[in-house]
Amino acid sequence: MKKYIVIFIAFFIIFSSKGQGLLNKSERMFTHQDTLRGSITKERAWWDLKYYHLDIKVNPTDKSISGFNTIRYTVLNSDNKMQIDLQEPMQIYKVTQNGKELKFERDGNVFFIYLVADQKAGDTKEIIVSFGGKPKEAVNPPWDGGITWKKDKNGKDFIASSCQGLGASVWWPCKDHMYDEVENMLISVNVPGQLTDVSNGRLQSVKKEKDGTKTFNWYVTNPINNYGVNINIGDYVNFSERYKGEKGNLDCNYFVLRDNLVLAKKQFKDVPKMLKAFENWFGPYPFYEDSYKLVEAPYLGMEHQSSVTYGNGYKNGYLGHDLSGTGWGLKFDFIIIHESGHEWFANNITYKDIADMWIHESFTNYSESLFLEYHYGKVAGAEYVIGCRKGIKNDIPIIGHYDVNNEGSGDMYPKGANMLHMMRQVINDDTKWKSILRGLNSTFYHQTVTSKQIQDYINTQSGINFNRVFAQYLTSTNIPVLEYIFKEGSLGYHWSNCVAQFDMPVKVKLNGIEMWLKPTTEWKSEKITVDKPIIEVSKDFYVTSSNITE
Numbered sequence: 001m002k003k004y005i006v007i008f009i010a011f012f013i014i015f016s017s018k019g020q021g022l023l024n025k026s027e028r029m030f031t032h033q034d035t036l037r038g039s040i041t042k043e044r045a046w047w048d049l050k051y052y053h054l055d056i057k058v059n060p061t062d063k064s065i066s067g068f069n070t071i072r073y074t075v076l077n078s079d080n081k082m083q084i085d086l087q088e089p090m091q092i093y094k095v096t097q098n099g100k101e102l103k104f105e106r107d108g109n110v111f112f113i114y115l116v117a118d119q120k121a122g123d124t125k126e127i128i129v130s131f132g133g134k135p136k137e138a139v140n141p142p143w144d145g146g147i148t149w150k151k152d153k154n155g156k157d158f159i160a161s162s163c164q165g166l167g168a169s170v171w172w173p174c175k176d177h178m179y180d181e182v183e184n185m186l187i188s189v190n191v192p193g194q195l196t197d198v199s200n201g202r203l204q205s206v207k208k209e210k211d212g213t214k215t216f217n218w219y220v221t222n223p224i225n226n227y228g229v230n231i232n233i234g235d236y237v238n239f240s241e242r243y244k245g246e247k248g249n250l251d252c253n254y255f256v257l258r259d260n261l262v263l264a265k266k267q268f269k270d271v272p273k274m275l276k277a278f279e280n281w282f283g284p285y286p287f288y289e290d291s292y293k294l295v296e297a298p299y300l301g302m303e304h305q306s307s308v309t310y311g312n313g314y315k316n317g318y319l320g321h322d323l324s325g326t327g328w329g330l331k332f333d334f335i336i337i338h339e340s341g342h343e344w345f346a347n348n349i350t351y352k353d354i355a356d357m358w359i360h361e362s363f364t365n366y367s368e369s370l371f372l373e374y375h376y377g378k379v380a381g382a383e384y385v386i387g388c389r390k391g392i393k394n395d396i397p398i399i400g401h402y403d404v405n406n407e408g409s410g411d412m413y414p415k416g417a418n419m420l421h422m423m424r425q426v427i428n429d430d431t432k433w434k435s436i437l438r439g440l441n442s443t444f445y446h447q448t449v450t451s452k453q454i455q456d457y458i459n460t461q462s463g464i465n466f467n468r469v470f471a472q473y474l475t476s477t478n479i480p481v482l483e484y485i486f487k488e489g490s491l492g493y494h495w496s497n498c499v500a501q502f503d504m505p506v507k508v509k510l511n512g513i514e515m516w517l518k519p520t521t522e523w524k525s526e527k528i529t530v531d532k533p534i535i536e537v538s539k540d541f542y543v544t545s546s547n548i549t550e
Contacts, residue, residue, distance in 0.1 A: 030404040033108045036083070037167065038354070038405030040179055043083035043112060047073040049180045050124065054172055057190040057213075058197075058233060060157040063149050065090075066132030067190075069173050075123045082113040082127070085169035085176035090133040092173060097127045109169065135171040138162060141299035146170050150298040152235060152257050157195060159233040160297040160309060165354065165407055168226035179352040179448050181223040189231055190215040196236040198255045200229060200307045201290045220306070221289040223446045225350050228305035232295045237261050243275050243292075246284040250275070251291040260296065263314040268294060270336045277374035278341060278367065283438040286348035286445065294336065301335040303342030303364075310335050323414075324387030328372050328380050341367035344441050352448045355400035357407050358474060359454055362398075362416025369417065385421045386539055388414040394477040399451065409477075418542040419473040425540045426469075426505050427462050436461045468502045473542075475499070482506060482519060482545040486533050492525040493517055496546075507538040 035041075049071070056067035071084070086092055087109040095102045095113050103114045113127065136146035142162035147170075150158045161171055169176040186204075189197040193212045201220035208214055236255040243250040252271055256264040271294060275285060285292060290306040297309035300319075312335035313319060322329030345363035366385065373381030391414040398416060400408035409415075424433045439461060440454065455470050472480060476499050484493040491510070495502045503520045511530045518524075537545045 030401065030406070033110075034404040034406070036107065036110045037085065037176065039403040040177060041083055042079075043081050044175060044177060044180070046075070046077045046079040046119075047082065047125075048076055049073055049175050049182050051184055052174065052182050053186040053188070054229070055186075055188040056172065056231075058159065058231065060149060060159060060192065060233075062134070063137065063147070064132065064134050065147070065171055067130075067188075069129045069131065070126055071129065071175070072124065072126045075119045075121050075125065078119050078121055080115040080119055082115060083175070084111045084113055084129060084173050085109060085167065086111060086131060086173040087136065087167065087170045090131060090135055090169075090171065090173075092129055092131045094130040095127055097125065102127070111173070129173045131173050136166075138299065142302045148298045153259065154235065156235040157192070157233060158235075158257070158298045159231070160299065161230045161232075162297075162299060162302050162309070164227040164302065165405075167405070168229055172229075174226050176226055178225055178350060178354065181225050181350065181446075181448060183223050185220040185224060185229070187218040187220065187229065187231075188215055189218075189233070191233050194235065195233050196255070198232040198236060198293065198295045198307060200224060200305055222287050222305075224305050225347070225448075228303070228347055230302070230304040230307055230309065232297055232307070232309060234296070234298075236296070239265060241272070243272050245275060245288070246279050247288045250285055250288055253291060253293045254295075255293065256296040260314065264296070267314045267333055268336070270333045271340070273332075273375060274337050274340050274371065277371045278344060280374055281367070281370045281434060281437050282344040283441045286343055286441065292340075292343075294340075301339045303339045303346050303360075305343065305347040308336075308339045308343070310339070312336070323391065324384045325390060326383045326387040328376070328384040328387070329368075331376065331380075332368075332371060334368070337368055337371050338364055341371075348441055348446060349444045349454075350448045352450055353402050354405055354407050355402045356449075356451045357400070358398050358412040358416045359449065359451065361412040362420060365413040365417035366420045369421065382421070382540060385414075385417050389418060389542060390414075392418075392542075394479065397477060398474045408474075415473060415542070419469065422504070422541050423458070423462075423466055423469065425507060425538070426464060426466075432462065468499060469504050471499045472502050472504070480504070480543045482508075482517075482535075482537060482543055483548055484535055484545065485547070486528070486549045489527055489529070490525045491528045491533065491535075492523055493519050494523045495519045495521050504541075504543075506541050506543065509536040509538070510534070 051072035053070040092111050104111050138146040138148045141148050145162040145166050148160050152158045163170050167176045187199040190213050191197050193214050197216040199218040201218045204217045204219045235258050237258050238255050240253045254268050287306045293307045295309050297311045300311045302309045317330045318334040341364040346360040351359045369381040369385040372384050392411050396409045398408045398412045400406040478497045480498040481496045483496050505518045
C-alpha cells in the first residue's frame with residue numbers, strides 16, 4: 001500500500017504543477033524585466049509582425065545554437081526604437097537593415113534596436129538579426145524548459161526545445177509576446193548529417209551541406225505563437241497516414257526514434273480517434289495546410305503547433321497512471337489527447353497575456369472528458385472530469401497578474417475543466433453547448449484573445465450571464481457552499497463562501513427527486529411537502545453543501 005501512496009503523491013505533485021514556468025508560485029515582487037517581457041511596450045506596439053526566417057545551426061558537441069533571424073514587419077506608427085527579446089546567456093552579434101549595420105543596446109533579456117531608415121506607417125520592412133550562444137538547458141522539461149540535450153539508447157543525439165512561459169527568446173531572438181503572432185514562417189535547421197530535424201509546418205527541402213551536415217527547411221503557412229515554434233532533432237524514422245476530416249484529407253506524419261517504430265504504430269492509433277472526437281466537438285482541425293505531426297521528444301510532451309511532441313512512454317494514461325482515479329483515464333494516451341487538444345485551444349485560439357492561460361488549459365483539460373464522451377458515452381466523460389478534482393489545490397487564483405508574464409494556479413487544469421462542465425449543466429442543452437465550443441474556434445480562428453472575449457462569447461451564445469461563475473472559479477480560491485435550512489415546511493437556501501452576487505443555478509435531489517435551485521448570496525425560500533427532507537447536490541457541480549438546520 002505504501003508503494004501506491006508514494007506513486008500517487010509523486011503523480012499528484014506532477015499533475016498539480018503541469019503548466020510551465022511560473023505556475024503555482026505564491027505572490028511575488030515583479031521586476032523591470034518582468035514588465036519588459038510581459039507588457040506591450042512602446043517599443044513593441046508601433047510595428048506589426050509579419051514573417052520570420054529562422055535560420056540556425058544546432059551544434060550538439062558544445063550545446064550551442066547560432067544563426068540569423070530575418071524579421072519582416074509592417075509599420076503601424078512611425079518610430080525608430082524596436083524591442084527584440086533574447087534571453088541571457090544568448091547574444092545578438094549584429095543587426096542590419098537594408099545592408100546597414102544598426103546600433104543596439106542590451107537591457108537584461110531585451111535588446112533595443114535603433115533603426116536609421118525612415119519608418120513610415122504602412123511600410124513593410126525587414127531586419128536581420130545575427131545571434132548565437134549556449135541557450136539555457138532545460139532542467140525539468142517541459143515545466144522548467146529550454147533546450148534538452150540527451151542521447152538515445154544507441155548513443156545518438158536526441159535534442160528538443162520546450163519553452164512555454166519561459167519564452168521562445170530563451171533560444172532565438174523574436175518579438176516574444178503572445179499578442180502579436182507571426183503570419184507565416186520559414187524554419188531552417190542545420191544538424192549533423194546522421195540526424196533529422198522536425199519542426200513546424202511542412203518540410204520544403206533537405207539540403208546536404210559540404211561539411212556533411214544537413215539543413216532541413218520547414219515552412220509554416222498559418223499564424224503561429226512563438227513558444228509553438230520548435231526543433232526536434234534525433235535519429236528519427238517516419239510513417240504517415242491521411243485522415244478524412246471535415247476539411248478534406250489531413251496529412252498525419254509521425255516521427256519516432258528508430259527503435260520505437262513498432263510501439264508507435266500501435267500507440268499512435270489514438271490520433272485518428274482524437275481527430276474524430278475533437279472535430280466533432282470543436283470544428284475542423286485548424287491547420288490542415290500545415291499538416292498534423294506527432295514527434296517523439298526527450299521529455300513528456302508539448303503542444304507545438306502542427307508539431308506536437310510526445311514522450312509518454314507509449315503508455316495509456318499519464319505516464320501509465322489515471323489522473324481521475326476512475327479507470328477512464330487509462331482508455332487513452334494522455335499526451336496524445338491533451339497536447340493535440342491544444343491545437344484548438346492554444347494554437348488556434350491563443351491568449352494575449354499569459355495571465356489568461358486558463359483559455360488554453362481549462363478547455364484542453366476538459367477536452368479529455370469530451371474525448372471519452374465521444375467514444376465511451378456521457379457518463380464516462382462526466383466521471384473522468386469529476387474524478388480529476390482530486391488534483392485541485394485552491395492555492396492561488398487561476399488568472400495571474402497581467403503585463404508581467406505571470407501565470408496563475410495549476411488549478412487551471414482540473415478546476416477550470418470542472419467550471420466548464422458545470423456551465424454545460426446550467427445551459428442544459430448539449431446541442432447549444434457543442435455549438436458554443438465550435439463557435440469559439442470559428443469566431444476566434446487563428447486569433448489571440450482575452451478572458452473577456454471568451455466570457456462574453458459564452459454569455460451571449462448561451463443567453464446566460466456567467467460572469468459571477470467566471471469570477472468565482474478563476475479569481476477566487478474558495479469553494480462555494482450551498483447553505484440550506486428546513487423550517488416549518490419551507491426550504492431556505494443561499495450561496496456562501498463565494499464572490500459577491502454569486503448566482504449559479506445548481507441541480508439537486510430533494511428526497512431523491514431531481515430539481516433545480518437558483519440560489520444567490522441572498523436567502524431564498526420555497527414551500528416543500530416532504531417529511532424529513534434530504535438535499536443531495538449533483539456531483540456535476542464543484543461546490544459543497546451544508547444543512548444548517550442541524
